[in-house]
Amino acid sequence: MRKKVFSVLLCAAMATSMLAGCGDNSEPASNGGTTDDANANNDAAGGSDDADADDAAGGSDDAAGGGAAGKKFALVTKSAGNPYNEKEAEGFEDVINSLGGECIIKHPVAATADAQVSEIQSLISQGVDSICVAANDENALQAALEDAMAAGIKVSCLDSKTNAASRMTFANQAGTTEIGQALMDAVYDIAGGEGEWAILSATSQATNQNAWIEAMKSIMESDSKYANLNLVEVAYGDDEPQKSTDQTQALLSKYPNLKVICAPTTVGIAAAAKVLQDQSSSVKLTGLGLPSEMAAYIGDDDAHSCPYMFLWNPIDVGRLGAYISAALVDGTITGAAGETFTAAGMDNSEYTIVDAGDGGTEVILGAPFKFDPSNIGDWKDVY
Secondary structure, eight states: OOOOHHHHHHHHHHHHHHTTSHHHHSOOGGGTOEEOOOOOOTTTTTOOTTSOHHHHTTOOTTSSOTTOTTOEEEEEOSOTTOHHHHHHHHHHHHHHHHTTOEEEEEOOSSSSHHHHHHHHHHHHHHTOSEEEEOOSSTTTTHHHHHHHHHTTOEEEEESSOOOGGGOSOEEESSOHHHHHHHHHHHHHHHHTTOEEEEEEESOTTOHHHHHHHHHHHHHHHHOGGGTTEEEEEEEEOTTOHHHHHHHHHHHHHHOTTEEEEEEOSHHHHHHHHHHHHHTTOSOEEEEBOOHHHHGGGBOSSTTOSBSOEEEOOHHHHHHHHHHHHHHHHHTSOOSOTTOEEOOTTOTTOSEEOEEOSSSSEEEEOOOOEEEOTTTHHHHTTTO
C-alpha cells in the first residue's frame, strides 16, 4: 500500500484491464464458477511498488506454490454482488493462474453460513486440493470444513476467520488492534473528542466486524481520552445496500444529536455515505471503504459526508490467500506459527505465520491505509 507515483500511474493505466479478472470471469455459484483465464495485469492486482509485472504475478522461482500446477484451488467469498469480495477474488485468481493451478471461485447467493456450507460441500465432491473461505460465521462452518480436511483438502481462510478448529491458518488484512485503534482515533478526531456516535456493521455474526468492534470498545473503555464519546448503537446492515441504507436512516431518526457513524464494512460505508450526502446531514462518516466507491464522498468540507476512511488492498488480501493455499498444498507450510513462505512481488514478503490469539494462527497482510482528499484521486481508478 505504499504510495509511489509510478505504482499509482501504472495501476491506473491498467485498471480497465484489471476489471476482466476473477470477479467478472467467474460464473454464478450454482454453475460451478470455475475460472480459466489468467489476468496478465498483475501490478494492477496489488503487486509490490518495486516489482515488475512478472514478479507481481507470482513468477518468482522461490515463491510458494511451486507444486501448484494441475491442482485445484477454491475460494469461497462471503456473497455474490459484493465489490470487495470480487476484488479479493481477482487477486486470488491472479496468483493461482500464474502458478499454473486451476482456480475455482464460489460467490454464495447470500451472506450466510448456510450458503457457504452448500458451496463447501460441492467443492469437497469436486475433489479440490484447497479451500480458502471468507467466513460469514466463525463457528457454523466447522462441520463442513472438518469434512474437507478429513478428505485431505487444505483449508484456510481470508478476510474473516473461522474458529481455530476449522482452519489451518488465516490471511488477515491487518492486526485487529491496529484496525480498532485507527477507527477509534478517526471517530475521536471527526467528532471533536465528544458526543454521540454509532457503528454500522455487516452481519451480527461477521467475525472480522465483531473483532474490530470489540477492539474499538476496548480501546474506548480503557483510555480516558475517549471518555466523552458515547457509543449509542451498533446497527447491522447485513452487507446489503438497501438494508444498510435503511439502518443509516434509522440512526439519523433515532439519534438527533448523532455526530459520527463508523462503518467497518465497504457495503455499509458506501450506503451510509450516500444517505448522509444526499440529505446534507451534519453527521459525518468514517470506516473501511473501497476508493472507487467512496471517491465522491471523501472531503473535509460540508459538501462531503466522509472526511477520510481506511482500507487495505482487497486484491492483495486475495493474493495472500492464494499464496497461503499454494504453500499448504505444496507442503511449504502446515499452518504452524513460526513457519515462513514467499509471496512473490508482495510488499511484506517473506511472510511469517503467527499466533492469532484464538488458538489458531494467522498471517498479517499489513497496516491499514488512510484515504483522504489528498490521495483519493490517485486511488479511485485503481480499486
